[in-house]
Amino acid sequence: MGLEWYIARRVAWAFVVTFIIISVTWGLLAASPNPQVSNAVRSAAMNGDDPAEAREIQKKRLGLDEPLTKRYVDYMVSVYTLNWGWSQTRSQPVTEAVMNGLYYTVQYSIPWTILVILISPLIGIYSAANQYSWKDHAATGFAFFGYAIPNFFFGIILLLIFGLQLGWIPITYNTDVGVFSLANARQLAIPIFVLVTGSIGGTMRVARNESAEFINADFVKTALAKGVSPFRIYARHIMRPTMVPLSTTVVGQLLALFTGASLLVEVVFSIPGLGRLLFRSILAQDTSIVLGTSLFFVFIATIGNLIQDLVYTVLDPRISFSDR
C-alpha cells in the first residue's frame, strides 16, 4: 500500500473523471438544438421546400435519428479511439485540425511554462529574503499588477505600443517563419511576456509566503550555525520545502490560464493555435471542431490535475500513503 498503489488509484480516478465529463458534454450537446439541422430547415423554408422533410434528411445524414443510447455509445467509442469526426468548415479531420492548432499553441506554451517555473520561485524567495523592504514591495506590486490586469487587455496595449507606435514587433502573426528563427521569437515575445506576467502573480505570492515561514525555522538556524553559505541555505534548505506547495500552485495557475486567457491572447495576437480554432469554430457553428477542441482542453485539464496531485506527493517525502 505505498506510493504505487496511490498513483494507480489516482490515475484510475482521472479516467473516471474524463469519462464523466465527456458524458456530460455529450448530454449538453445532445439536448441542445443542432445548428446544422436548424440551418438546413431555414434554407429549405427560404427555398420553398418542406422544412419538416429537410429536417428529417439532415438528421438522417448526421445520424441524429438513431436512439439516444446507440448515439451515446458510438460517441464514447469514437472519442476514445480518437475518431473525432470531420470538420465541415475546414474540410479536414478534426484530429488533424487540432494537431495543426497544437503546433502553434505549443510554440508559446513551452517557453511560457519554463519561464514561470524558473522565475516565480526565484522572485518569491528573493522577496521573502528581503521581507518588508522596498524590493519586497516592488516584487509584490509587480505580482499584483500582473495578476489584476486582464491578459487580453494588457496584450492589446502592448500591441498598440510596440506594434503600432514603435513598430518593433509585427502586428499580425506570420506562419511562414521557422519555429527556431529570430522572426518567430520576435512575434512570440510579447504574447509570452503577457502570459508570464499573468501567471507569475499568484505563484510568486505563494512562493514568498511559504518560504517566509522557513526563513526562521530551526533547521535553517542550524544550517546557519554550521556555517552553510547563505546561497546554499536558500537554494537547498528553503527551496526544497517551498517547492512542495508551490508546485501545485504553478500547475493550477498554468492550467487556469491555458484553458482561459491563452485563448484570448491567441485571438488578440492572431496566433492560429487551439484557442483561436475553438473560437472560430464557435462563430462558424462547426460542432465537431468545437467538441474536438474542448475535449482536448478537458484532457489537458485532467492530466494537469493528475500531475498536480502526483507531483505533490512525490516531492514531499513526509506524506504517508497508507491513509490515503
Place this chain on the structure above:
Amino acid sequence: MATDKSSRFDNVDWEAVTADSGRALSTNLLGTLLCVVPLIALLVYDFVALGQYEDTFAFVGIGYDVTQLDWLFALSLILFVFYALLPLYQNPRITRYYWREFKRNRPAVVSLAFLTFVFVVGLLGPIFISQPEIDLVTQYQPPIGMSVQNTYPVQCLGEVTSGASGQLCHGSLAHPLGTDSRGRDILVMLIYGMQVTVKIAFITSLIVITIGTAVGTVAAYSGGMIDEVLMRYVDVQQSFPTFIAYLLILYAYGGGLFLFIVLFGTFAWEGTARYVRSNALTKSEDEFMKSAELTGASTYHIITRHLIPNTASSIITILTLLVPGFILAEAQLAFLGLGDPTAPSWGQLLSTGRDALPYAPWITLMPGFLIFLTILAFNFLGDAVLDALNPEAQAESE
C-alpha cells in the same frame, strides 16, 4: 452586574436570551421575510397578471420592466443588508475590532472605498442618469486633456487647434471621458457598466455561498455514501475547465447576461463546499461545539449559530478571489463577441473600441483600467480581510 467596569464586559441581557431561545423570529429573519414576501408577491404579479412585454411598475407609472436578473439582484441585496450589514450594526464591539485590524492595511482601506464607490454609483447611477444616446454626429470625442485628429469626429464639441499633422480636436466638458464610435458618452456607459459588475458580484456570491455551504454542511453531517458522492462530484466539477464549459454551454444554448451570471455561480462553489466541509469536521471536535451539543442544541442551531459564523471569514476570502474572476470572464466573453450584446458591461465597451484603437484608444483604455482597478481592489481587500478576520493566519505567516 458585580463590576463597575461594565464597558469591558458584554452585558448579558438574560431575559433577551431566554426569549430568543424560543421559536421567536430574529430581527434579521423578520426583516428578510418582510422584504422577500412583497418581492415574491411582485414576482407572481409580474408573471401571472402581466404579459411578457408589459412593464412591471406600470401601475405606479414607471416604465421599467423588471428582468429575471433584477429579481435575483434584489434578493441578494436584501440578504446582504440583513445578514452582512445588520449583524455588523448589531455587534458594534466586534465591528470596531474588525475595523481597527482592517484599518492598519492602507491599500485595503483605499480598495474598500473604491469598491463601495463602484457599488453605490452602480446601484444608483442608472436610476438618475438616462441611458447613453446614440448620436453619430458626436462620435470619437476625446476625453478632457486628450486630442484626436479632427477627421475622425464628425463635429468637434471642444476646441479645435491646428497642429503639425492637421487639425486637432480637443476634449470638452460635454463628454468628460469622451465618446465611443457611435457617439455615446463613455462616462455614462461606465456607470451603467458598474451596475452590471455589481450584479455579477452580488448574484454569483449569493449562489456560491448558498450552494457551497449547503453541500459542505450536508456532506459533513451526513457522512458515509452521501459525503463520498458529493465530494467526488466536487472533484469532477473542479477538473472541468470553467471557461471552456461556459463556451460550450453558450455554443449549445446561446444566452444572455442572466445565464452567464447563473452559470458563473453554479460552476464555482466547489472551493466553498470543500472548505465548509473540512471546517465542519475539525470544528465539531472543538469544545464550544461539544458544549453546544451537550446543552441540547439542535443540529440546525449548531450549523447556523456556530458553524457558519466560524467559516464566514474564509468564505469572504474565497469570494474576493472568485468575484474578480467572474468580472474577468464576462469581459473576456464580451471581448470575443460572445457576450450579451444588450448588457452595457465594461467588457462590451472595451470590445467596441477595439477597431478604433489606433486613433481613439480611450474607448478601450477607460473600461480596461476600470476592470484592472476593480480586480486589484478585490485582491487587496482579500488580503486584508484574511488578516483582520483570522488573527491566527496572520501570526502564522509572520
